[in-house]
Amino acid sequence: MHDILYFSNRFMKKNNILCEYYMLKNSVRAYIRKFDCSYAKYVTIKQDVKFLFRNNVVKLVNDAKCNFYYSILVEMKFQKPLNENRWKRDFDITGNSTWKQIYTCRILGMTELRIAEFNYKLLHGILNNNVSVSKWNKDVSPLCEICKTEEDTRHLLYECKIVKPIWQKVGSFLNVDIAWKLIVLGFYHETNEKTWTLNNLLAFITFVLYKYKMKCRVKNESMSEKTLRQRLKCELFTENAVLRNINQIKYDIYYRMGESL
């Protein structure tokens, strides 16, 4: 980098600086070989050199692989997500290891990247809703256009008049009581095939509900329970076909879920 900066002031054409740098480097390569670099600092690192790393860990340079440096980077840069305190308070979560289980099943455990991203936003409280938009755009009302009550994420995805009946149908199909906690955190106590399928299915439904509302908002279309149900049905059928095709589901649970709506 220093070399590039040094040469940048000396080149005629600055728009192609890297190309000129490499041309120059190639042209002097033959001369470079004549110099003995074995004593140069940082060029030749001896095999048995030990370094003192964080937490008083002494390691041979050659033994330390990239995951060792990565763990140091994570340790230095990681900041506890602020929203964890909110969920802790709302859902009475104890212990730090629980969070690892939650992130693993909500983000790593998702079949699709778009759903994992959606869950990430949900867990960190950065999904779009009228309350948050109205804070910086005074023209936007913080109220839900259907229920006329404040539209936070919980209302948007769970309590809204057009969404609530859908969750009731989903709950009766799966024979599970669909609570807000389940929508946010999923089944995280155990990880097995059943919880994996249910987590993916519930996250997919939540994602479609969110996308439907956002699309209506952008296109200025009116929302209704009927159109939402039709949309969700259609998306569930398509998703079933996609997941079948890539062998991600054994039973047509998405299809049957769609039919039960």
Ligand SMILES: [Zn+2]
């Ligand atoms: Zn509403």
